[in-house]
Amino acid sequence: MATGVKPRVKVPGSASAGEVITIKTLISHPMESGQRKDSDGNKIPRSIINRFTCDFNGQNVIDVTLEPAISTNPYVEFQATVPETGEFQFKWYDDDGSVYEDNKPITVG
């Protein structure tokens, strides 16, 4: 179980219709790979975020499968097209079943 998980997302507040914007996301998470050992030589069990998705008004932008080889505090940067005013939904799926969510509105003007 990971504690202190906090998503951070950077999305511009406004855009013109059809504009391609860059989105940067970061979530604080240890991403325990399952390869490390503690001081007694026992394996530390794997605990990672295994999937990240971004949707805009219900339409998919990107769906990423993450493996233990992704660094601590997984950072993903990608680009999205903004056809209309709406909201980006970000979801991170943890190994333990929890889902962390964040939403960012964007206005087209």
Place this chain on the structure above:
Amino acid sequence: MDFTRRETLALGAGAALMSFLPMRANAEAVDDLIAAFTGGAEMGDAGVDLNAPEIAENGNTVPVEVSAPGAKAILLLAAGNPTPPVAQFNFGPLAGSQTASTRIRLAGTQDLIAIAQLGDGTFARTSKTVKVTIGGCGG
């Protein structure tokens, strides 16, 4: 403890074999993962880009960027990691461009492999060697 020449040679050969075995198992795992992604289809060279530093000082966080214009998905593998898969990016209809960057762990100096499923259903492959000064697997 005394070793005859024959025993010493046998030991040396055994040790050499042991050190090669994990490498070979890993190469097979990589081939299996690629086959699972492409379905055994032929791969071209053009259409996918992989951006990574030539020398990474810290294997715990190596910035990489993949891009493949018009691709549906990109698979990223690290051939020398204990578990080769790194990430798979699936692009939806609202993806502005088929580009993504992230930070990854590398256990040591090795080849990164990116395979893209292009818009017409064909596959493209590229790879890049990254030198790692300090490995990122907490060993």
